[in-house]
Amino acid sequence: MVKGDRIVGIDIGTTKICTIVAEVEEEGGLKITGVGSAPSDGLKRGVVVNVEKTVKSIQEAIDRAEQMSDTRITAVYAGIAGDHIRSFNSRGVIAVSGPENEITGNDEARVIEAAKAINIPLDREIVHVLPQDFLVDDQPGIKDPIGMSGVRLEADVHIVTGAVTSAQNICKSIRRAGVEVVDLVLEPIASSYAVLTPDEEEMGCLLVDIGGGTSDIAVFYGGSIRHTAVVGLGGENVTQDISIGMRTPVKQAEELKRMHGCALSSLVSKEEVIEVPGIAGRPPNKVERAEMTAIIEARMDEIFSLVHRELMRTDYAHLLAAGVVVTGGGAMVDGCAELAEEIFDMPVRIGTSRNVTGLVDAVTQPIYATGVGLVQFGLNHQNREGHLVNGNGEMFNSILGRMKGWVKDFF
Ligand SMILES: Nc1ncnc2c1ncn2[C@@H]1O[C@H](COP(=O)(O)OP(=O)(O)OP(=O)(O)O)[C@@H](O)[C@H]1O
Ligand SMILES: [Mg+2]
Structure with missing residues (x-):
């Protein structure tokens, strides 16, 4: 890749579809030049279940990113996830x-x-x-x-x-939106490119991407990926619980979670009161914030416990010196890192995208980790190709390619 080349990533999530356009800078950096997001409702738990709706959302996300970056998008790196992944x-x-x-x-x-x-x-x-x-x-x-x-x-x-049909449905939806797919990338692997440091991958760490429909995990040790898995619960389950537990429509439950959500009871005082909109014209209720916190905590506890159990099945549970990095929209609830620390008994941080320039403010939230990671994967993937080809002959390029590739090995 040379300076000025463009790489586009599209994260097809259960709750939103997000297109990220980046330009390659000197020294192999990435400058974000466009971000386009659209709500998604053609997916269930990370898998396309309605092609028409998905195509529409993809088109919207691509249009917005094209407008912002003033470019035509022709080919993209796309994320793949879901519990069909083995x-x-x-x-x-x-x-x-x-x-x-x-x-x-x-x-x-x-x-x-x-x-x-x-x-x-x-x-x-x-x-x-x-x-x-x-x-x-x-x-x-x-x-x-x-x-x-x-x-x-x-x-x-x-x-x-992954299941052939799930991969086909993603590719089909993207092609119908008029864009080619360069490569499919497992979403937590993409996210790792955006949020993890080379040191963390070397020392050992667990990445947890809590999305709307699923929570995806990846274990790194010795600079390489060792294990990946999917837990079939995410932020949507948290919202559902709030909706049922507090008798409020899902849309309001989602809003309440984003505004007042907290995942750890010990962080919330008994006096804090929030207003819950009533159903079908009923007057709003005042409830203690602690009540919603208890609901969120129970579900987040379950998600982290399932992730922890998955980690214990690997040989790396006691080797992860760099601890846990949590990303994805589900990580944005207050107290998330603190709760995770209690469950994993390891240091936990919330992961946001690193090493990008340009429209940084537009992509710093954890919900953009996968999208940003997809373009970073694209950049590294190109380097890898160069590395393999040049490894046969041209010394100089080979070394250059290898130096660029060191950071991420040969993924
Ligand atoms: N400020 C916030 N506080 C709490 N939760 C939030 C916040 N913003 C977003 N979320 C939650 O994050 C989830 C969406 O996360 P994300 O955008 O990473 O999912 P996705 O990529 O669409 O889904 P998936 O990866 O499962 O296919 C939703 O459940 C939403 O409620
Ligand atoms: Mg996601």
């Missing part, structure tokens, strides 16, 4: 082919291909193959094997698969 780790092995046993970019590509050679059901497709570490002649922990000498090359990879 992921697991796999290992590939090859014999190094070249003269003097020097490992080339071709060997690297072959070993990753070998790690991909697993049986997956016909109705699923591979969304990502993310290299974790390479082993050269049984020596583990190698991040960049190109140029090393060895006879046997192995690769540990994290493979993410």
Whole structure:
């Protein structure tokens, strides 16, 4: 990618669809030049259930981003999520082919291909193959094997698969809106590009993206992704609970949550009173804020507990020195980090997008993490391609490509 190139990401969420346009700057930075958001109601729990409605929302989000950035959008990186996503780790092995046993970019590509050679059901497709570490002649922990000498090359990879039909419905909706899909990216992976620091990924951390319909998690350790999973609860469940518990329509419940929501009872005093709009013309009620807090806390506690249980199933639960980063709109409720700290017994911070310039103010909220991450994925993905191609020949470009790629390895 060169300065001035444009990358566009589109986050197709359960509650909103958001298009982000960015321009590549010198030194591989990203300048946000357009943001377009539209409410989404064609999705359930991260999966397209109504193509027509989704196309309409996509068009709206794209139009707005085009207007703001004064460009024509032709191709996008799109997010994919939902509880059809499955992921697991796999290992590939090859014999190094070249003269003097020097490992080339071709060997690297072959070993990753070998790690991909697993049986997956016909109705699923591979969304990502993310290299974790390479082993050269049984020596583990190698991040960049190109140029090393060895006879046997192995690769540990994290493979993410999704339902073919869900991926098709996303692509179909985007194409119907008149735009090509460059690549599909798992949403928590995209978010990680926007909010995590390389140090956090190296030391080990858990990323939790609490959306409207689902909460997506990704575990990082040693600079690579180790585990991904989806918990089928999100901010919409919190709103539903408020609506039922406080006998108020969903729309008002959502508003109340955004204005007065808090996830931890100990942060709210008994005296605080809020006004709850009544249903169908009934007069508004005054209730204690603590009552709503108790409702929110119960659901958020459940979400974090399910995430915690998922984390305990991995080998990394006790290795995450950098703690937990929570992002997504669900993270915007007061006291979220404090509650999560109690449940995970680890330091928790709220993740917002880093390392971007331009319309920064428009994208700092955690709801934009996935969208911003998609353009950052796009930038890094291009670097990776350059890296693999140049690894075979041109030394200088290869080094340059590798230096750029270091930050995010070979995702
Ligand atoms: N200020 C706020 N306080 C509390 N919650 C909020 C706030 N703003 C947004 N939310 C909640 O965040 C959720 C939406 O988050 P987000 O935009 O990340 O979801 P999404 O990407 O559309 O959904 P998904 O990722 O599940 O497909 C909604 O449930 C909304 O109620
Ligand atoms: Mg989302």
